[in-house]
Amino acid sequence: MADNIKTQEQHHLDHVIDEIHISQKDLEQKIKATKRDVKDINRNFNNDVRLKTETYSGMMETAMSIRQQQQMLSERENRQEHAARELGTLNKLEQNPYFARIDFREGDEKRDETIYIGMASFTDRPDHYLIYDWRAPISSIYYNGGIGNVSYMTPDGEQTVDVKLKRQFQIENSKIKTVFDTEEVVGDQMLLDALSNRSDTKMKSIVTTIQKEQNQIIRDTDSDLLFVQGSAGSGKTAAVLQRVAFLLYQYRGNLHSGQIILFSPNQLFNDYINQVLPELGEQNMVQMTFYQYSSHRLPSVQVETLSERFTEQLDKTAQKLTDVKGSLDYFRAVSAYANHLNKEDMRFRNLMFNGEILIPKEKIAEIYYGFNENYNLRNRLESTKEELMKILNRKIHVEMRKKWVEDAVQNLSKEEIQQFHAEGEEEILNADKEFKFLARRIVIKSFRKVQRQISRNHWLSINNQFVHMLKEMPKILNLADFGISNELWAEEIKATVGRLKKGRLSLADASSYIYLYDLMTGKRGDKDIRYLFIDEVQDYSAFQLAFLKFSFPRARFTLLGDLNQAIFTHENSRKLLGELGSMFPEDKTRVVQLTKSYRSTEQITNFTKHLLTNGENIIPFNRQGDLPHIYVKDGVDAAVEQVKQQSELNLADHETTAIIGKTLKECQELSGKLAELGVKSTLIRTENQRLVKGIIVVPSYLAKGLEFDSVIMWDASTACYPDESDRQLVYTICTRAMHRLTVVAVKSLSPIFETVPQDEYELN
Numbered sequence: 001m002a003d004n005i006k007t008q009e010q011h012h013l014d015h016v017i018d019e020i021h022i023s024q025k026d027l028e029q030k031i032k033a034t035k036r037d038v039k040d041i042n043r044n045f046n047n048d049v050r051l052k053t054e055t056y057s058g059m060m061e062t063a064m065s066i067r068q069q070q071q072m073l074s075e076r077e078n079r080q081e082h083a084a085r086e087l088g089t090l091n092k093l094e095q096n097p098y099f100a101r102i103d104f105r106e107g108d109e110k111r112d113e114t115i116y117i118g119m120a121s122f123t124d125r126p127d128h129y130l131i132y133d134w135r136a137p138i139s140s141i142y143y144n145g146g147i148g149n150v151s152y153m154t155p156d157g158e159q160t161v162d163v164k165l166k167r168q169f170q171i172e173n174s175k176i177k178t179v180f181d182t183e184e185v186v187g188d189q190m191l192l193d194a195l196s197n198r199s200d201t202k203m204k205s206i207v208t209t210i211q212k213e214q215n216q217i218i219r220d221t222d223s224d225l226l227f228v229q230g231s232a233g234s235g236k237t238a239a240v241l242q243r244v245a246f247l248l249y250q251y252r253g254n255l256h257s258g259q260i261i262l263f264s265p266n267q268l269f270n271d272y273i274n275q276v277l278p279e280l281g282e283q284n285m286v287q288m289t290f291y292q293y294s295s296h297r298l299p300s301v302q303v304e305t306l307s308e309r310f311t312e313q314l315d316k317t318a319q320k321l322t323d324v325k326g327s328l329d330y331f332r333a334v335s336a337y338a339n340h341l342n343k344e345d346m347r348f349r350n351l352m353f354n355g356e357i358l359i360p361k362e363k364i365a366e367i368y369y370g371f372n373e374n375y376n377l378r379n380r381l382e383s384t385k386e387e388l389m390k391i392l393n394r395k396i397h398v399e400m401r402k403k404w405v406e407d408a409v410q411n412l413s414k415e416e417i418q419q420f421h422a423e424g425e426e427e428i429l430n431a432d433k434e435f436k437f438l439a440r441r442i443v444i445k446s447f448r449k450v451q452r453q454i455s456r457n458h459w460l461s462i463n464n465q466f467v468h469m470l471k472e473m474p475k476i477l478n479l480a481d482f483g484i485s486n487e488l489w490a491e492e493i494k495a496t497v498g499r500l501k502k503g504r505l506s507l508a509d510a511s512s513y514i515y516l517y518d519l520m521t522g523k524r525g526d527k528d529i530r531y532l533f534i535d536e537v538q539d540y541s542a543f544q545l546a547f548l549k550f551s552f553p554r555a556r557f558t559l560l561g562d563l564n565q566a567i568f569t570h571e572n573s574r575k576l577l578g579e580l581g582s583m584f585p586e587d588k589t590r591v592v593q594l595t596k597s598y599r600s601t602e603q604i605t606n607f608t609k610h611l612l613t614n615g616e617n618i619i620p621f622n623r624q625g626d627l628p629h630i631y632v633k634d635g636v637d638a639a640v641e642q643v644k645q646q647s648e649l650n651l652a653d654h655e656t657t658a659i660i661g662k663t664l665k666e667c668q669e670l671s672g673k674l675a676e677l678g679v680k681s682t683l684i685r686t687e688n689q690r691l692v693k694g695i696i697v698v699p700s701y702l703a704k705g706l707e708f709d710s711v712i713m714w715d716a717s718t719a720c721y722p723d724e725s726d727r728q729l730v731y732t733i734c735t736r737a738m739h740r741l742t743v744v745a746v747k748s749l750s751p752i753f754e755t756v757p758q759d760e761y762e763l764n
């Protein structure tokens with residue numbers, strides 16, 4: 001690039017930075033002035049306002065001036081907060097104001113327009129943009145095309161402009177480091193630079209190099225269901241985080257981060273991605289795992305954890321049971337079952353008081369089914385509650401006459417009597433009335449527990465209902481379609497009841513349990529959530545997705561998945577897309593396929609691609625590195641020695657190395673052996689830990705969604721991965737590597753690797 005261009009651009013940059021400095025000073029002044037204001041308001045208030053509380057008008061006057069003062073203060077605080085936020089943005093822009101320039105001509109205009117694009121907008125006077133936010137409609141032309149006609153969406157529809165110049169910058173500390181013009185969409189060189197960087201324990205934003213297909217995902221505002229199917233490392237997570245930032249910008253004022261929820265594969269992943277949005281100047285959305293959501297909804301039940309779920313090896317029969325419970329048919333069956341409860345079969349519990357039945361369940365049933373057939377479950381529940389409260393009130397009189405109440409009145413202390421009077425504000429006339437008053441108070445107080453039980457639906461029996469539903473299931477659903485006999489189902493019910501008695505539920509059962517309870521109690525879901533994202537959707541069952549749709553009825557869904565990485569649902573995940581289709585209107589559903597893989601070098605992507613039997617759709621990004629190495633060692637000690645040498649080599653290259661084992665057990669054993677050899681490593685046992693630099697040892701199910709400079713797969717032997725069922729898991733493990741992949745096996749290599757051509761790795 002000619003030096004004079006760089007000089008001219010530096011000149012422009014200096015001008016922008018000067019303007020930023022002026023705005024910074026303005027804002028600092030504003031903040032100072034507001035702070036002074038706040039002080040003055042407080043001082044004046046203390047001096048001027050005397051608390052006049054003796055007369056009614058005096059009290060009113062005092063209340064008015066307090067209110068006025070509060071209003072003034074909160075208005076100043078808002079102003080101060082706003083200014084501080086703006087200043088924060090400018091402080092970020094000051095070092096690195098923009099990353100691109102576009103010159104274009106719009107329609108019949110006579111002159112070209114020039115815009116600069118950066119992390120946030122900046123104007124030096126109203127409507128005079130020195131920098132455009134990357135999320136502004138016009139900025140799309142940077143991501144959507146090269147030179148020539150490029151279209152982008154505006155609030156008024158699609159527009160096309162003629163792009164004359166596309167210039168990219170690398171700016172550091174207010175100085176232009178490099179500037180280059182490109183004719184491509186987003187220059188490969190810039191992307192290559194970005195991808196060649198070392199990994200970190202935190203994910204970074206990709207704003208400067210968003211690819212065209214990713215831009216479509218980020219800016220989609222039409223779909224109710226956006227399904228992104230992309231190979232490992234194709235930037236699904238990256239794109240979706242930029243999408244959250246885009247939505248918050250696009251709908252600012254109407255959408256806040258608390259209305260967006262992301263379901264992620266594990267907690268470690270939450271920690272890994274939690275810097276991206278703050279880096280983009282936005283707040284993080286709500287993040288949780290499905291397990292956390294279920295546990296939160298079922299505080300008194302122990303839901304099966306990620307690690308338990310993974311370690312439990314499902315045999316074919318167990319898999320069939322998990323499949324049926326995860327199916328959309330099962331979801332519909334639970335809905336149908338709940339529907340029939342409107343007519344019969346609702347299970348009730350006696351309402352007890354002092355060890356005796358106060359309102360028998362038969363009576364509750366009579367009330368519940370006494371309402372006419374137009375009632376739905378929700379109305380039935382509410383009306384029954386009302387009726388039960390009335391019955392409870394009527395029982396006060398009966399209870400007051402009982403011996404225990406008489407004793408209780410006699411045993412009241414002076415303080416307790418005073419307390420009752422203070423609450424009841426009753427004037428006492430004679431001893432008889434006093435007794436009745438106190439007896440009534442005592443009964444009301446002791447009925448409070450029953451009152452709570454009525455309002456919290458304790459008179460319903462969710463456990464019995466759930467078991468009844470399981471027993472009814474063969475009548476509603478044709479279990480034979482899932483290869484399940486009635487005997488097998490009966491055994492499964494027994495096992496589930498056994499678990500339930502111990503206060504435990506499998507994740508699949510937990511979903512249907514909560515769903516049934518929500519239907520029984522007429523819960524309508526959380527309407528506040530407007531956008532719901534699910535990462536690694538291939539590990540969800542159709543049931544869980546339908547349940548989430550029910551639980552967040554106003555949310556638009558963005559689902560990210562790689563059917564090749566289904567480590568829980570296996571081949572069933574392929575059906576998922578079809579099943580999803582039936583949950584959302586077709587014209588509001590969009591499926592986007594990402595085929596280019598950015599994370600790994602070309603050599604690693606070619607290798608991992610062949611681990612899949614249908615991986616032909618994966619296109620590696622042209623970034624070069626070494627071929628993956630496979631080591632097969634005779635014994636465990638020799639293999640551990642190999643891991644030691646490789647980790648040390650990786651570390652010497654300043655790389656973070658993840659040693660990924662299948663389960664926690666393998667990882668624990670290896671990490672112990674490494675410690676004996678004097679190798680310092682961090683074992684990630686649970687998802688509540690943090691990622692650290694250096695050597696980490698992590699079980700496969702916690703490595704989902706993460707990436708590392710180097711990956712050592714341990715132990716890739718036939719003993720550990722004997723058959724096809726682990727193919728997707730092996731793929732997931734190997735695709736975590738960005739720059740270097742080493743596979744170490746004891747005795748013999750798993751047959752899964754036989755599909756990889758021999759010239760794609762080095763065997764030692």
Ligand SMILES: Nc1ncnc2c1ncn2[C@@H]1O[C@H](COP(=O)(O)OP(=O)(O)OP(=O)(O)O)[C@@H](O)[C@H]1O
Binds near residue numbers: 191194211
């Ligand atoms: N447009 C881009 N510019 C720069 N880096 C990118 C781009 N797209 C993706 N990347 C990088 O590629 C890597 C993989 O992206 P990401 O983790 O989002 O992929 P993924 O599809 O979620 O992968 P997986 O399914 O394997 O977890 C990340 O380091 C990400 O920053």
